[in-house]
Amino acid sequence: MRPTPEEVLNSISYTFDELIRPDPAGPLAISYSLTVSNMLRQLMLTMKHEERAIHEDGAELRGVLRQAYGWLRANDAGGEAAAKLGTALALETDPVTPAHSSRDNWRALRGALEAAIKRMQALRGSHGDSADYRAVRQAMRDYLDGSLDREKILIDGAFTLARR
Amino acid sequence: MPANLNEASLQAYLDHRLGANAVRLTELTRFPRGVSRETWGFTIENLDGADRPEKLILRRPIEGAVYIPRTIEWEYEIAARLAKTDVPVAKPLWYEDDPAWCFDDGRTFFIREQIDGHWNVPHVVDPAPEWDQHRITLSKEMVAKLGMVHLVDWKAHDFGAIIEAPDSLEDSGPRAIRQIYRELEEVQFEPQPVLAEVKEWLLDNAPPAPRLVLLKGTNGLGEEVFRDEKIVALSDWEQCSIGDPAQDFARTQDLLPHIERDGQVIWSMRHALDYYESLTGIHVEETTVDYYRLVGCVDGAVYFHTALQSVADGTEPNIRRAYLATELSHNFLRKLLDATYGRDVGGEAFGTQEVKEGEAVVATDA
Numbered sequence: 001m002r003p004t005p006e007e008v009l010n011s012i013s014y015t016f017d018e019l020i021r022p023d024p025a026g027p028l029a030i031s032y033s034l035t036v037s038n039m040l041r042q043l044m045l046t047m048k049h050e051e052r053a054i055h056e057d058g059a060e061l062r063g064v065l066r067q068a069y070g071w072l073r074a075n076d077a078g079g080e081a082a083a084k085l086g087t088a089l090a091l092e093t094d095p096v097t098p099a100h101s102s103r104d105n106w107r108a109l110r111g112a113l114e115a116a117i118k119r120m121q122a123l124r125g126s127h128g129d130s131a132d133y134r135a136v137r138q139a140m141r142d143y144l145d146g147s148l149d150r151e152k153i154l155i156d157g158a159f160t161l162a163r164r
Numbered sequence: 165m166p167a168n169l170n171e172a173s174l175q176a177y178l179d180h181r182l183g184a185n186a187v188r189l190t191e192l193t194r195f196p197r198g199v200s201r202e203t204w205g206f207t208i209e210n211l212d213g214a215d216r217p218e219k220l221i222l223r224r225p226i227e228g229a230v231y232i233p234r235t236i237e238w239e240y241e242i243a244a245r246l247a248k249t250d251v252p253v254a255k256p257l258w259y260e261d262d263p264a265w266c267f268d269d270g271r272t273f274f275i276r277e278q279i280d281g282h283w284n285v286p287h288v289v290d291p292a293p294e295w296d297q298h299r300i301t302l303s304k305e306m307v308a309k310l311g312m313v314h315l316v317d318w319k320a321h322d323f324g325a326i327i328e329a330p331d332s333l334e335d336s337g338p339r340a341i342r343q344i345y346r347e348l349e350e351v352q353f354e355p356q357p358v359l360a361e362v363k364e365w366l367l368d369n370a371p372p373a374p375r376l377v378l379l380k381g382t383n384g385l386g387e388e389v390f391r392d393e394k395i396v397a398l399s400d401w402e403q404c405s406i407g408d409p410a411q412d413f414a415r416t417q418d419l420l421p422h423i424e425r426d427g428q429v430i431w432s433m434r435h436a437l438d439y440y441e442s443l444t445g446i447h448v449e450e451t452t453v454d455y456y457r458l459v460g461c462v463d464g465a466v467y468f469h470t471a472l473q474s475v476a477d478g479t480e481p482n483i484r485r486a487y488l489a490t491e492l493s494h495n496f497l498r499k500l501l502d503a504t505y506g507r508d509v510g511g512e513a514f515g516t517q518e519v520k521e522g523e524a525v526v527a528t529d530a
Contacts, residue, residue, distance in 0.1 A: 002354055002472060002476065008486055013481075019482070035484050107354070113357045114356060117360045141505070145505065154490070155494050158491070163491075
């Protein structure tokens with residue numbers, strides 16, 4: 001989930017200082033103000049929903065990755081993707097900074113998913129007919145579908161003005 | 165230290181390049197449009213009586229521009245080759261890479277002639293029936309000019325020396341996809357599992373090209389120079405490549421309208437493709453255009469990801485770059501997944517227009 005709230009805030013600060021404040025009544029500043037307004041709403045939605053969205057998404061993702069991990073260990077033992085999955089699945093939330101930690105861990109899980117997708121695509125020639133292989137690939141596709149649906153909660157309702 | 169680009173420094177450069185007192189600079193203006201390139205128009209008076217064009221363009225990369233894999237020198241080389249064909253283009257005059265004369269932060273540039281005309285055409289997207297014929301005429305004009313580009317003998321004009329051509333008709337789609345994913349690898353800083361997933365489907369479903377042709381890249385409204393209903397120069401060649409002609413139809417902006425009156429479709433993509441075939445003898449399937457719209461979505465998603473880089477590392481956290489990674493990126497990934505999962509994604513209602521909107525949103529000129 002990028003940009004992060006910190007990145008959006010930094011962008012708003014930069015945009016005000018560099019692009020709006022020098023000529024606040026000019027057409028460029030007015031245009032940027034529209035984008036800032038939309039992104040402030042997006043930021044509020046992110047602050048409201050992100051933690052839960054990452055929790056729910058992460059839970060489904062971990063289930064899919066455990067399935068992929070099992071398949072890769074059985075069929076591609078010693079491969080980099082399996083190792084990356086093992087590392088990502090072992091990550092724990094830091095109790096001192098749980099929000100940041102959850103986001104970082106979720107990103108690591110997504111990176112492991114990408115590695116697993118690429119590796120399983122590469123193994124399609126030798127394993128594509130196997131029911132186990134197809135089940136893992138389908139689980140990955142279902143996750144991606146659901147994940148984009150979950151992301152929609154951070155988009156819907158934010159962009160109510162012209163974008164620029 | 166090179167000077168900032170202004171009237172005095174450009175006059176000094178022209179004195180150096182063309183000889184003292186050869187020309188007098190009379191006007192210099194930066195054009196407001198552009199995301200990856202800066203375009204400056206200037207006029208000169210030929211004091212030495214030479215037969216030079218008096219309206220010229222200086223073109224260079226924009227400082228801090230979103231990643232564009234092609235250099236300005238490459239773009240100059242493309243223009244130089246095109247100038248030797250029948251394709252209407254502004255004639256390139258010279259490329260400058262002498263560090264002593266590259267302005268500001270040392271960006272190289274090239275000079276070309278300026279063609280009279282405008283990037284916009286009144287009523288080109290006006291849905292009122294009285295503009296139907298006007299819009300069809302403009303659409304045919306765009307199709308005809310694409311046909312001219314596609315009929316260029318790219319081997320004879322040595323485009324193969326600067327553009328990697330597909331190995332075969334079957335390799336056209338896979339080559340385009342591999343190129344985009346190579347660019348992603350160069351810029352990626354965040355996991356992209358959706359793009360990883362759809363790559364396989366795109367490779368599996370790549371249609372063979374009817375012919376390998378020179379492609380313009382993004383084209384249509386905002387990319388060409390119009391005078392009345394004629395295109396007097398095809399401009400913006402930074403995405404020029406060699407491949408399936410359908411790829412250009414997937415990247416045409418606003419000039420392939422779908423017009424329906426009294427239950428009759430009087431102009432559509434199919435009409436445009438039939439007209440194109442009558443001019444070139446090349447048959448292009450509409451489904452292949454749809455396929456390349458999906459390829460365009462991948463291209464757009466990579467572009468948005470690139471735009472986010474300067475937000476993430478704090479080098480230029482422009483809010484518009486952050487915006488691209490939210491709504492537009494989400495929409496593109498959704499369409500890609502829907503298409504690869506066999507769902508209806510709305511045909512011509514997606515693709516190039518949204519990429520263009522993304523580019524416009526991130527442009528500093530608003």
